[in-house]
Amino acid sequence: MKLNKLSTAIASAIVFGATMTTANAAQWDITVTNLTHGNYFTPLLLTAHDSGTHLFQAGEAASDAITAMAECGDLSGLQAGLPDNDTIVDPATGFLAPGTMTTTTIMTSDTNTSHLSVVAMILPTNDAFIGMDSQYIPSEAGTYTYYINGYDAGTEANDELLSTDSNYSCMPGEGGFMPGAPGRDADTGGLGVSNADTNTLVHIHRGILGDAAVTGDGASDLVNTIHRWQNPVAKIVVTVTP
Amino acid sequence: MKTNKSIAIIGSLVALLGLNACSDSDDDDTDNVMNSVTEQTYRITVSNLTNGQPLTPIGVILHTPEFSAWETVEPVSTGLEMLAESGDPSQFLSESETEVIATASGATPFGPGSQQTISITIEATENLQLSLATMLANTNDAFTGITNWDISDLDVDDSKSVMPHVYDAGTEANTETATTMPGPAANGEGFNTDRTEDIDKVTIHPGVVTTDDGLTASALNESHRWLGSAAKIVITRTQ
Numbered sequence: 190m191k192l193n194k195l196s197t198a199i200a201s202a203i204v205f206g207a208t209m210t211t212a213n214a215a216q217w218d219i220t221v222t223n224l225t226h227g228n229y230f231t232p233l234l235l236t237a238h239d240s241g242t243h244l245f246q247a248g249e250a251a252s253d254a255i256t257a258m259a260e261c262g263d264l265s266g267l268q269a270g271l272p273d274n275d276t277i278v279d280p281a282t283g284f285l286a287p288g289t290m291t292t293t294t295i296m297t298s299d300t301n302t303s304h305l306s307v308v309a310m311i312l313p314t315n316d317a318f319i320g321m322d323s324q325y326i327p328s329e330a331g332t333y334t335y336y337i338n339g340y341d342a343g344t345e346a347n348d349e350l351l352s353t354d355s356n357y358s359c360m361p362g363e364g365g366f367m368p369g370a371p372g373r374d375a376d377t378g379g380l381g382v383s384n385a386d387t388n389t390l391v392h393i394h395r396g397i398l399g400d401a402a403v404t405g406d407g408a409s410d411l412v413n414t415i416h417r418w419q420n421p422v423a424k425i426v427v428t429v430t431p
Numbered sequence: 432m433k434t435n436k437s438i439a440i441i442g443s444l445v446a447l448l449g450l451n452a453c454s455d456s457d458d459d460d461t462d463n464v465m466n467s468v469t470e471q472t473y474r475i476t477v478s479n480l481t482n483g484q485p486l487t488p489i490g491v492i493l494h495t496p497e498f499s500a501w502e503t504v505e506p507v508s509t510g511l512e513m514l515a516e517s518g519d520p521s522q523f524l525s526e527s528e529t530e531v532i533a534t535a536s537g538a539t540p541f542g543p544g545s546q547q548t549i550s551i552t553i554e555a556t557e558n559l560q561l562s563l564a565t566m567l568a569n570t571n572d573a574f575t576g577i578t579n580w581d582i583s584d585l586d587v588d589d590s591k592s593v594m595p596h597v598y599d600a601g602t603e604a605n606t607e608t609a610t611t612m613p614g615p616a617a618n619g620e621g622f623n624t625d626r627t628e629d630i631d632k633v634t635i636h637p638g639v640v641t642t643d644d645g646l647t648a649s650a651l652n653e654s655h656r657w658l659g660s661a662a663k664i665v666i667t668r669t670q
Contacts, residue, residue, distance in 0.1 A: 226630065288634050422635070
């Protein structure tokens with residue numbers, strides 16, 4: 190599976206390269222920084238589009254594609270609905286660790302391509318994601334900085350539990366466990382923090398509770414001195430070259 | 432032990448007061464030249480917006496854009512580590528590089544609901560930027576402030592404000608134990624370069640957990656929490 194995704198990324202990079210000489214509106218050099226102290230981002234998706242496009246909107250229900258991204262880090266549904274030319278998938282080649290950054294470039298394909306959206310799941314969580322929703326990017330040359338909040342997709346209860354099954358398969362929209370803790374700094378066997386989301390629409394994530402307990406004790410499999418965050422969780426800097 | 436620490440704190444406050452008396456580090460040669468055309472004066476006020484976090488004496492640097500006091504997800508300087516762990520701004524300010532035009536610091540810590548004001552006069556400078564840092568005293572290594580804030584657009588009597596993020600210096604683990612935090616909730620140790628158990632990068636601070644939220648070893652309670660911002664900075668050009 191991972192090889193397939195890599196091949197797709199390489200193929201799209203080649204296609205992307207071939208379209209660089211066609212008519213375009215601007216070059217956007219984009220840096221995404223993980224500002225959290227102890228949380229990972231799954232592979233990022235960045236896409237340039239017109240003013241009417243939204244991958245998600247706060248206060249509205251998450252689409253199936255956003256649900257898969259937010260619960261499992263799966264970008265395939267989102268990617269299928271977006272034009273290759275204006276979309277970058279997985280620029281960091283894997284997780285974006287706490288306190289790290291990645292840089293990529295979008296050559297916007299026409300003058301109506303004026304807005305940027307960026308998403309990635311935050312790990313370890315049930316359904317938290319970083320979200321830039323259809324941000325207008327000025328056409329004038331310059332460097333523009335945006336700070337990004339952590340959202341809750343509203344599709345999975347925040348039980349803060351990890352599976353003890355090393356082959357656990359994440360199934361979006363069906364509840365279940367957090368898909369993983371890349372920092373290997375969580376435990377298992379907690380009692381569960383929350384049984385259901387009261388707000389089932391996309392909303393500002395209330396953050397991680399965690400506990401100070403070791404395996405098999407306490408409410409959460411997360412650690413309260415490691416996995417909490419405060420907004421903003423990410424910084425996105427866009428340098429525009431018309 | 433606590434008595435000794437109190438004396439040390441008072442001693443450093445006296446030192447800070449001494450520093451404040453000549454806080455304008457502008458070149459002495461210009462002090463007698465009262466040429467209002469070539470001087471710019473800025474008044475900087477920081478308001479403590481927390482419920483339970485004294486802010487340590489502010490460290491202020493006026494500089495040109497080539498200088499940065501810190502960068503997110505990069506390691507802090509030793510001076511900023513000292514400020515973020517102990518509240519002492521002296522080394523943060525003395526790390527001045529050639530791009531630094533003037534530095535100044537506050538005299539004392541200032542508590543929730545209070546504010547601290549400093550004025551700095553410099554020779555007229557283009558592309559002027561401000562960096563400012565202050566520690567949240569009841570933490571291991573949280574600081575708030577701003578770096579590379581463009582103030583070149585301020586005309587006389589103009590002002591602007593910002594509510595900056597709270598950062599984690601990344602130089603000390605957030606244990607919240609009494610022996611590791613210098614503020615009045617703990618009266619513990621401040622600066623110690625030997626503590627390397629954190630990620631050594633500036634990130635957004637995750638906040639304090641406190642005993643009221645399940646961290647039994649914490650010297651803090653719920654009153655010491657904050658959310659988002661901890662301070663407001665207002666700068667006014669007065670000359």
